[in-house]
Amino acid sequence: MKLVGNILWVMAYELRSILRSLPVLLVMGGGVFLYGLLYNYMYSPNVLRDVPVVVVDQSRTSLSRHYLRLLDATPQVSVHQHSADMYEALQYMKRGDVYGILYLPADFDERVGRGEEAVFLTHNTTMTFLYDAALQEASSSALLALNDVVRPRQLVFLNPNAVPSIVATRGMGVQGVAMFNSLGGYADYLIPGVLMVILFQTLLMVISMRCGREAELQMRPLLPFENSGLWGRGSVAIVVGKALVYVGLYSLFSVFLLGLLPLVFDLPHLADAWLLVQILIPYLLGTAFFGLACSPFFKDSDSPLLLIAFFSVGLLFLSGISYPLELMPWPWRVLHCLLPAPVGVLAFVKANSMGASLVDIQGEWLLLWLQCVVYFCLACLFYKKTGCN
Numbered sequence: 001m002k003l004v005g006n007i008l009w010v011m012a013y014e015l016r017s018i019l020r021s022l023p024v025l026l027v028m029g030g031g032v033f034l035y036g037l038l039y040n041y042m043y044s045p046n047v048l049r050d051v052p053v054v055v056v057d058q059s060r061t062s063l064s065r066h067y068l069r070l071l072d073a074t075p076q077v078s079v080h081q082h083s084a085d086m087y088e089a090l091q092y093m094k095r096g097d098v099y100g101i102l103y104l105p106a107d108f109d110e111r112v113g114r115g116e117e118a119v120f121l122t123h124n125t126t127m128t129f130l131y132d133a134a135l136q137e138a139s140s141s142a143l144l145a146l147n148d149v150v151r152p153r154q155l156v157f158l159n160p161n162a163v164p165s166i167v168a169t170r171g172m173g174v175q176g177v178a179m180f181n182s183l184g185g186y187a188d189y190l191i192p193g194v195l196m197v198i199l200f201q202t203l204l205m206v207i208s209m210r211c212g213r214e215a216e217l218q219m220r221p222l223l224p225f226e227n228s229g230l231w232g233r234g235s236v237a238i239v240v241g242k243a244l245v246y247v248g249l250y251s252l253f254s255v256f257l258l259g260l261l262p263l264v265f266d267l268p269h270l271a272d273a274w275l276l277v278q279i280l281i282p283y284l285l286g287t288a289f290f291g292l293a294c295s296p297f298f299k300d301s302d303s304p305l306l307l308i309a310f311f312s313v314g315l316l317f318l319s320g321i322s323y324p325l326e327l328m329p330w331p332w333r334v335l336h337c338l339l340p341a342p343v344g345v346l347a348f349v350k351a352n353s354m355g356a357s358l359v360d361i362q363g364e365w366l367l368l369w370l371q372c373v374v375y376f377c378l379a380c381l382f383y384k385k386t387g388c389n
Helices: 002-020 022-042 062-073 086-094 108-113 129-157 163-168 186-217 229-264 273-293 303-308 312-319 330-338 340-352 362-386
Strands: 051-057 077-083 100-104 121-124
Touching (some): 002 186, 002 229, 022 186, 022 229, 051 062, 051 086, 051 129, 062 100, 062 108, 077 086, 086 121, 129 186, 186 273, 186 303, 186 312, 229 362, 273 340, 273 362, 312 330, 340 362
Parallel strands (some): 051 077, 051 100
Antiparallel strands (some): 100 121
16 A cells, blocks of 8 residues: 555656646647647658659750650659749749759760760759659659660670670569558658657657756655665655656557547558557557666756657667668667667557557567566666665
8 A cells, every 4th residue: 555655646746747847848748749740741742743843954955855754754743844044943943833943964965975974953842851752753763764765875885795795684673562551652651650759759858857857956756655675765656656647648649649640641540449559558658667767867857858859760760660670780670679669660550550460569569568577677776776765
């Protein structure tokens, strides 16, 4: 009963401290709601088709015109206008008539004729990164198609002894099939993993700010009941009480991030609610225990924010959704297993985007629970060592 009383007291103490801290509330509200909405609005078009672009063709040759016809035939962009120079093209972009500019230099045909690498420049609006991706993909695809037409003419630049072997070699056919992103959309591929990273990052920020503030004041919660042994000093009560508050708050935020936003922005949501709960319980608990176990490194409430905020790309990389986990060097695979975010992201994407069941993600699910046990013990040892009562 004393342990339960201490846990309830710590929960009330921690919740009261969070509600009284404006910086913590700003991180929680801004990080979860604004960060989640911002990412979805940035990639809300998902798949762009026929993005209007303006072309500045300084070459004015049959080869450059052939390249532009290939560019216009791609599904990503549509040649809306031709301009005499970059100044005129920029005016089209400023008026919002086009979202990108393709510039072909005067020596485009000459460089190709000499067997050199062709050069072209692209300029895009920053309204969304998808416009840049569309123009880059379309220009590269058109250049590859042009290369298939021009390449046979470049045999004159090769060693005559090498020509027969090159001609006899069959080309390699490459076909890519997106297993859980049939439309090729950037939002369908990226945003589900980002939403899980947002939960991890903001929760870790909140814990670091609270622990850093306690370190600045050199204080710990003064528990109302005394105990003995491991329970003495209130280490277990403090760790469990704090973790339950964080998990409770972020369970509500998860409904917004993982339940509402996928419906509003038409993101993949194949997993049922019970499966998501089974993933989120060890994920949030593991993140909370991980943050509390890292408490000795939080000496103030500000500096951790500068470090944690830049982990998004690294965490997505470690998850294995952007680069195969099997091809990573072993130190990165070890780091994948040590952090809750990469494991949780991989489990969530498998369940929510690929339709996997709990049996299919059993390895990630058990690893999350193992992280909970390990980081819970480390957090208790830290609070026992520092003295809490």
